[in-house]
Amino acid sequence: MKCARCLLQLQCLRLVGQSARSAAQHGALLRSASSSQPDMLHNTQVLRRFHGSPACAKSRPVPAEFINEDDKKRDEKSLVAHDDLFEQVAKEVKTKATFNKVVDVFIKRDIRRRGHVEFIYAALKKMPEFGVERDLAVYNKLLDVFPKEVFVPRNFIQRMFNHYPRQQECGVQLLEQMENYGIMPNMETKVLLVQIFGEKGHPMRKYQRIMYWFPKFKHINPFPVPQQLPEDPVDLARFSLTRIANDLDAKVTVYQLPSTDITESGEQITLPHIVGIQSPSQMELLAQHSPSRPVFVEGPFPLWLRKTCVYYYVLRADPTPPDEKVEEPFDPERCLAFPLQLDLDLDRDFGDEESFDVEDLDEGPVFAMCMTSQGDQAVLNQWISGLQQNNPILGQVPTLFRLDPGPRELQGPADTESAHHHRTDRPQREERQPEEDEEPRRSQGAKW
Amino acid sequence: MSLPKITRLPSVRLLSSIHQQLLLPSIPPLTGPKRAVSQGEYRRPGQPKVDKFPWQPINFGFSKGFEGVKKHFALLKKEFSDRWVGPQGKPILEHMLEQNQVLWEFRGPESLEQWTVSSDQEIGGQSEVHLKLGKNHNTCLLYGTLSSTPPRDGETRYSGYCTMRSKQPLASFDRKKHYDWSSFNTLHLRVRGDGRPWMINIATETYFSHQKDDIYNYFLYTRGGPYWQDVKIPFSKFFLTHRGRIQDDQHPLWLDKVNTIGFTLGDKADGPFQLEIDFVGVCKDYAHTEEFAYEVYKRNPEI
Helix, strand or coil, X not given: CHHHHHHHHHHHXXXXXXXXXXXXXXXXXXXXXXXXXXXXXXXXXXXXXXXXXXXXXXXXXXXXXXXXXXXXXHHHHCCCCHHHXXXXXXXXXXXXXXXXXXXXXXHHHCCCCCXXXXXXXXXXXXXXXXXXXXXXXXXXXXXXXCCCCCCCCCCHHHHHCCCCHHXXXXXXXXXHHHHHCCCCCCHXXXXXXXXXXXXXXHHHHHHHHHHHHHHHHCCCCCCCCCCCCCCCHHXXXXXXXXXXXXXXXXXXXXXXXXXXXXXXXXXXXXXXXXXXXXXXXXXXXXXXXXXXXXXXXXXXXXXXXXXXXXXXXXXXXXXXXXXXXXXXXXXXXXXXXXXXXXXXXXXXXXHHCCCCCXXXXXXXXXXXXXXXXXXXXXXXXXXXXXXXXXXXXXXXXXXXXXXXXXXXXXCCCCCCCCCCCCCCHHHHHHHHHHXXXXXXXXXXXXXX | CHHHHHHCCCCHXXXXXXXXXXXXXXXXXXXXXXXXXXXXXXXXXXXXXXXXXXXXXXCCCHHHHHHHHHHHHHHHHHHHHHHHHCHHHCCHHHHHHCCEEEEEECCCHHHXXXXXXXXXXXXXXXXXXXXXXXXXXXXXXXXXXXXXXXXXXXXXXXXXXXXXXXXXXECHHHCECCECCCCCCEEEEEEECCCCEEEEEEEECCCCHHHHHXXXXXXXXXXXXXXXXXXXXXHHHCEEEECCEECCCXXXXXXXXXXXXXXXXXXXXXXXXXXXXXXXXXXXXXXXXXXXXXXXXXXXXXC
């Protein structure tokens, strides 16, 4: 790897440089060494100016072509705060290219990079506005703003006493912003850090910590969400429904695609997308549900995928009261690979209790889930009608709608006396009485 | 001229001036209530000064004292009688052989008393968090809104967190009691979240004052959706952090003196959140033989 070789060579050069004490020898040696090196990194300025100490670098006149680049960059000669550079560029389109241009202007302005710490802090603050906060190349370019070799401690006293603390803190802050956005640094970052701060500085330690902990925590999410979520709402709904379905056999059905129609009177009607999911076990449960008891459409419940929140609706029923529960015997031919029911009379030891001593929470079966952009009753009715195709029992079962935004949990068996009910439930309950008469008629009449 | 002033005791401020001190070094200055700085607590800029003596907020009423006496002596009696049953009030066979123990079940309003919620409003942020019992008093619901705008005090850079932490168990007379989970090795939770990543914090009893903010953390990824999620996290996966910063010297969590457990949300997504918890328990997974998931490397490694 090019970068690894560069790193090794840097280390050798430093050792060589330390052994040769005189500055002239130093200069000659390094110049000969640098001339033999090809330009490994695209930051060629480093290898060209391998000066032993800042005192050696007399101010090299900035080449004329960099001074008169653009009209708006002409005021680099005046005393401007570094935010202003970004402010000027902010008036036009903020992209990665403009950000890189600003950094280039700063780099070429002064060989000694005066005020680079403030510039880097300002740049770090402006990164989200330009949309480059997740771009590793931009961070490396920003790290390149630091002058190389100047802040590297050269003896044990300098190493002991936090050499150039402001610059080290700035380097640490840059790495911390990378860590906040979850960006893994690469070999180029390491080479840059070694060139700028040496091997034992705080930024290098921070880099080592990032490189230790990030790989450990990268794949521990059992339900990973991709960085780039699908933009199409139907695809996003499909992804999130398969995620919450908890069943690999579940099938996603798109009942309606989003479309915008213009009627004759010129009105614009937007049809929302309706995507539903149901698994075979849910279908079975729905088929076993008794038609005398209602099913509820509840929602919207929030689901967070990184920074976006989508809402889903649930079709569920209250748990069957214990007296109505029917124990169906297992059909032994349903699964020939292993017996589904074993009645062995094993005596388990006291220490072999593998289940917790909590009562099982029975909140009632969930029959299907759906996601739609517009969660009103008409749209959800369409969903139920679509479900009815595969679950004919929905034609006979009364469907009640409990649509209520706010912190929600799945409602358990109706408990009107409880004082802990959600406040908006009470107006909902009044609405439901007339609905109860309408719903059975609607679900019977609706034909797809 | 200064002598008649000294005899007037209420003029305490004069006593503390330099002239008087030179003349009367033996009298201790009877100064007024000091600011919270002397009590060792940081007072955030902008918060009102607490100008009371330390004993003034304490309620010395009789009814409170009587209730306290009843409660603490009952606890003391229970402690004595528990020793006859076995360690920690359970028969010895049960204590030695039990594989699962339910620590917190949310079955009534008194179960919410064992938990404290807090958010970044304490440092001036705008997140809100509330805790209530779920439907049918079977679960607890932690809900609220996150807002990651940092407070404008010039020193805070990041904000936006909410947390729920269990209270330290107390024995009679408010003595600290610790959980002993040394016979278990896995934390088992039954939760229903909304897809947000949470963090579980376990705080143990420490010896040095520097270790006060030592917390062992691990992530709790929720799936979201209407189905309950069983989460099993072995204690060997918890890593050590101090004040939110992961430490270089890692060691496994010591289970013999655990103080509190907590759940924190700090993903930088602004908006409402909710987490329902059915129960929190510990169990012993015989199939899990890992002692610690993280290696400890040298203090000063070479590049």
